[in-house]
Amino acid sequence: MSADSARWRLRKPSQTMAVFAMCVVLVFVFSVALKGFMTVGNLFALARNISILGILALGMAVVVIGRGLDLSQVASLAVSTAVAIIVMNAGYPTALALFAGLLLAIAIGVLNGFLISVVEMPPLLTTLASSLAVLGITRSTLVPHYVVYLAKGHDAFLQLGGNIAGGIPAPLVVFAVAALFVHLFLSWTVAGRSIYAHGDNPDAARLTGLPTRPLTMLEYALSSAIGYVGGVVMISETALMHLQVAESTLIFDVIMVVVLGGVSLVGGRGNVLSVVVGTLLIGVLLNGMTIMDMDVQTQNIIKGIVLLVAIVLDSYLHPRDEETSKQGD
Amino acid sequence: MSGSSSIKKMLQAGVAATVVTMAAGISTPSWSAEAREELRAAFDKTLKGKTVAWAPVWLGVLESEWTRVMKAHFDDYGMKFEVRDANFKSDVQLQAVSELINEHPDVLVVQNPNVTLLARELKRAMEAGIYVVQVNMASNTLSDAYVGVDARDMGRRLARNIIDDCGGGKGSGEVSILEGEATAAYSLDMKNGALEVFKTDPTIKVVSSQPTSWDANKAGEITATVLQQHPDLCAILSVWGPQAAGAAQAIKAAGKTDKAKIYVASDGQPADCDLLEQGLFYRNLSYRADTQGEAIVDAVIGLLQNGDKPGSKRIAYYTTPAWVKSKDDRAFCFSVPKDAK
Numbered sequence: 001m002s003a004d005s006a007r008w009r010l011r012k013p014s015q016t017m018a019v020f021a022m023c024v025v026l027v028f029v030f031s032v033a034l035k036g037f038m039t040v041g042n043l044f045a046l047a048r049n050i051s052i053l054g055i056l057a058l059g060m061a062v063v064v065i066g067r068g069l070d071l072s073q074v075a076s077l078a079v080s081t082a083v084a085i086i087v088m089n090a091g092y093p094t095a096l097a098l099f100a101g102l103l104l105a106i107a108i109g110v111l112n113g114f115l116i117s118v119v120e121m122p123p124l125l126t127t128l129a130s131s132l133a134v135l136g137i138t139r140s141t142l143v144p145h146y147v148v149y150l151a152k153g154h155d156a157f158l159q160l161g162g163n164i165a166g167g168i169p170a171p172l173v174v175f176a177v178a179a180l181f182v183h184l185f186l187s188w189t190v191a192g193r194s195i196y197a198h199g200d201n202p203d204a205a206r207l208t209g210l211p212t213r214p215l216t217m218l219e220y221a222l223s224s225a226i227g228y229v230g231g232v233v234m235i236s237e238t239a240l241m242h243l244q245v246a247e248s249t250l251i252f253d254v255i256m257v258v259v260l261g262g263v264s265l266v267g268g269r270g271n272v273l274s275v276v277v278g279t280l281l282i283g284v285l286l287n288g289m290t291i292m293d294m295d296v297q298t299q300n301i302i303k304g305i306v307l308l309v310a311i312v313l314d315s316y317l318h319p320r321d322e323e324t325s326k327q328g329d
Numbered sequence: 330m331s332g333s334s335s336i337k338k339m340l341q342a343g344v345a346a347t348v349v350t351m352a353a354g355i356s357t358p359s360w361s362a363e364a365r366e367e368l369r370a371a372f373d374k375t376l377k378g379k380t381v382a383w384a385p386v387w388l389g390v391l392e393s394e395w396t397r398v399m400k401a402h403f404d405d406y407g408m409k410f411e412v413r414d415a416n417f418k419s420d421v422q423l424q425a426v427s428e429l430i431n432e433h434p435d436v437l438v439v440q441n442p443n444v445t446l447l448a449r450e451l452k453r454a455m456e457a458g459i460y461v462v463q464v465n466m467a468s469n470t471l472s473d474a475y476v477g478v479d480a481r482d483m484g485r486r487l488a489r490n491i492i493d494d495c496g497g498g499k500g501s502g503e504v505s506i507l508e509g510e511a512t513a514a515y516s517l518d519m520k521n522g523a524l525e526v527f528k529t530d531p532t533i534k535v536v537s538s539q540p541t542s543w544d545a546n547k548a549g550e551i552t553a554t555v556l557q558q559h560p561d562l563c564a565i566l567s568v569w570g571p572q573a574a575g576a577a578q579a580i581k582a583a584g585k586t587d588k589a590k591i592y593v594a595s596d597g598q599p600a601d602c603d604l605l606e607q608g609l610f611y612r613n614l615s616y617r618a619d620t621q622g623e624a625i626v627d628a629v630i631g632l633l634q635n636g637d638k639p640g641s642k643r644i645a646y647y648t649t650p651a652w653v654k655s656k657d658d659r660a661f662c663f664s665v666p667k668d669a670k
Contacts, residue, residue, distance in 0.1 A: 042557040049550040145390045147571050149600050152607060162582045169582075237582075238545040238575040240600075247417065248542060290554045293537045296511040 015262035015317050016274045019310065023281045030288045037291060044169055050283030051171035052230045052237075056250075057257040057275045058182045059226030064258055065186070066219040067199040067267025068123040072112060073254065075131035075246035076224045077231030079138045080105040082148050082241045084232070089151045102228055108134055109224030113217030127220075135246050143243055150239040161237035171233045178229060183272040195219060199267030256303075257282055260310045281306070375634050377407040382434035384426050385464075386442045387417045391596040391618045394663055395464065398622025399438075399629075406630070419446050426450045436460040436629050441468045444514050455640035460632040464625060466515050473639060474628040476646040478616055480515050483594050483650060484522025484566075487614055490652075491564045491592055492530050500563035502532040505555045507548050507567040507576060511540035516568045519594060523566055536562070545575030552579040562589045569594065570601035570613070577609035595653065595662070602662035605653055613653035619663040621648055 013021075031038040056073060063070045084101030088094055108130065115126045139146065150157075164170050186192040197205045198215050206212045235241050261278025263270030285306060289299050381403055385392040396412055403410040413429065415422030419442050426447055429437060437459050441447055448470040451461050455472060465477035495502050506523065509516035520538065527533045537555045541548040548567070556562055556579065565580075567573035573593045580589050590611035595601040597617040604610045624646045631644070651661045 036558045039557070042554070045553045045557045048553055052546065145388070145393055147390065147600070149574075149603070152603075158578070161578060234546055237549055238578050240545055240571065240574050242543075242545055242571055244417065245544060245546070248544060286550075287554055290537070290539065290551055291558055293539065296540050 013317075015310070015313055016270070016277050018313055018317075019261055019274075019281055020277045022306075022309075023277065023284055026281070026284050026288070030284065030291075034288060034291050037288065041167070042287070042291075044163075044167055044172075046283050046287040047172040047175075048169035049287065050279050051169065051175040052233055053250075053253060053257060053282065054175045054276065054279035055178050055230035055233065056227050056254045057261075057279055058178055058272065059223040059230070060254050060258050061263045061270065061272070061275045062182065062186070062195065062226070063123075063219050063223040064255075064263050064265060065199045065267060065270060066195045066216065067202060068116065068216070068219060069255070069265070070109075070112065070127050070220060070223040070227075071124065071251055072108065072127040072131035072134070073223055073227040074248075074251045075135045076105055076108040077227040077234075078241060078243050078246040079134045080108070080224075080228050081231035081235050082138060082143050082243060085148050085150050085235060085241055086142060088154060088157075089148075094154060094157050098232060101232070102225060105224045105228035105231075106221050109221035110217050112224070113213075113220035116220070117213040117216035131246060135243060139243060146243045148241050148243075150235060154239075158236055158239060160233060161235075171237065174229065174233055178226060179272050179276060182226070186271060191215070191218060196268050199269075201268070253282070256307055259314070260307065262314075264314065372634070373407065375636075376630060378409070379436070379633060380409040380411065380434040381436045381438060381629055382411045382413070382429040382432070383438045384413045384415065384422060384429060385440045386415060386422065388412075388414045390598040390600075392440065394598075394618035394665065395622040395625060397665070398619050399626055402623070402626040403629075417442075419443075423447065423450065426454075430454045430457060430459065433457065434459060436462060436632065438462045438464060438625060438629065440464045441466045441514075443512060444469050458639050460629070460639045462625060462628050462632070465621075466518075471643050473632050473637075473642055474644045474646065476621065476624045476628050476648075478648045478650060480518035480594075481522035483614055484519035484524075484568075485526050486650070487519075487566050487592050487594060487612075488523040488526035490612060490614075491566060492526065492533060494590065495563035496530045496532045498532065501559075501561035502530075503534050503536045503559050503562045504564045504566060505536055505552070505559075505562060506538040507551065507565060507572060508538060508540040509543050509568050509572070511542075516540070519568045541572045541575075543569060543572055545572050547575070548572040549575035549579040552576040553583065556580065556583050556585060556589065560585075564611075565589060565591045567591060567593045570596065570598060570604070570610075573610065574600070574604055577604060581609065594650075597662045599662050599664055602653060602656075602659055606656045606659075613661075614650050615653045615658075615661040616648045616650045617661060617663045624648065 036042060060070060060073060080101040083104055084097045087097035087100050112127055112130055115121050116123050160170050162170055164173060186195065194210050194215055197210060198212055202212060257278040258275060259265060260281060261270065261274035263274050285302065289302065383396065383399065388396065400410050413425035415425055422442065423446055426439060427450055430450060430453060437454050439447055439451065441463060445468065448468045451468060451470045451472050454461050461472035462474045462476060463472055466480065467475045491504055494500060495504065504527065506520055508520055527535055536559050539551045541551065552565065565576055567576060570593050573591050577591055580586055586608065592612045593601060593610050595613040595615040597615045601610065601613050601615065605613055628646055653661050
């Protein structure tokens, strides 16, 4: 595939480059048309707003590259951060509380991976069911009213949602570090390369001796754990966790960002740059529409059109063939 | 206490009263005690064993408090109480209400997610002889009783307060509105009420009005962007407390807590008062869910005792909201008793 794709790249731009070009055009249009778009303050606000989405998309990308899908990511982060808040409110050290939440997130991810790889359930249904289950259990035992507030006096923790020197939003730094980590993991470690192989052709990966079952568990654990990092940033920005976020359209926004940037749902394609570019396009779009104070119907129409354009682009750049038509068609 | 023992008691009381009357040879003073007994007996006879079905949009903080108060009263009166939590899914709620009507309770209490979803079913319920009480938002079908706030009026009150603080040169006059779900009538009514008042003052400029889908993060993101474009923003009008918490943190991160003030329409949940006491909210226009719960109970037992044909009356119980400005106004947030769940 690599020789093939090299030839593709000579003839056609990659989807990542195409989306990046769309992004540049949009930035140019907004800068000319919207007073107050091209200012340092607004760009920082934009960066702050896309950081959480970007972090979640990084986790999702790991699973999608391995030819899976994790619909439970947002439910998992909602539940594990809610537990972390409850432990913090009980007076335990912040680090310990955050660690407890992380363990829970990883456990949910491993469970997903186990059900998918060992019990051999389809990822879509598995993660849909597990998200309902973890949410239901948490609500009936720990968070009866859906909202859990962080008690007063965790100012050091809340700084994670604030700004660092020079007005740079701290969430942006977390996004950058997470992106670097995922990039290094995917391109420089054996496990990372194995995930590409797993997504590119699962049967071949298994036949060549890759441990595909543990690999699947690793993929889902990473999606859940990285999602949890996004969740921690989320609670540091708002000082509360509203479990309803798990039932919002956030998870579809995450998948949209991943697919938009060129991490194809057929697996084995795309990288961290694709995620960053996809996040950037959505971020610029949302920021511009908020500045224009556009009504929500128009916003949805525009979001829908952008996604459709990206899908058309995807099918133009990666035409369906025997290899890829198995999934999602 | 069972029905037969209370009847026995009544008989005993009746016999005793007759004996006393005959012995003393006078007729009037003793019937008052008897009548008071009869009042309770008639109350019990009307209410005992009656079924109240309750279909909220979901069981959030507000709805759970209504439910707690209703259950406490209905249990005490020997009534049956059935709750169906639709968990914010309108198809589930519609189905739940249809099923409840088929089970034929005596009273159906509903919280409408919008003005149309349950309208037809509520009409069907009344035709089937079930009293219908609507809570906090009336649908297009009016019913026997309505209990709740006037969202449009709350919007007007919040807007007048904002004009007092931000209009006429006292502030920049720039206002941002944080709506809830884009289609929720509670949020739309409140926004329209506010806009109606804002239009009367040329110094007020609504610079942003965006739905947050009740999400604190979304509210925070919108507020961060709006603050960049309008650094002199004077007020944020939020239709709900938890989402405003996200906006408050965004204002804090921008270091503008004292400049951009948050005015919240609050359902009186304890966290809203906490946030005001921490200086994150500036004013809450608050109504208490527990007293509202008692108003629902009053409406239910009023209808049952009145005995009019279902669908024949239109009684409204509007909630009077109160301003929460400091920790002295804590009474306008409810507190859930520790042992209640």
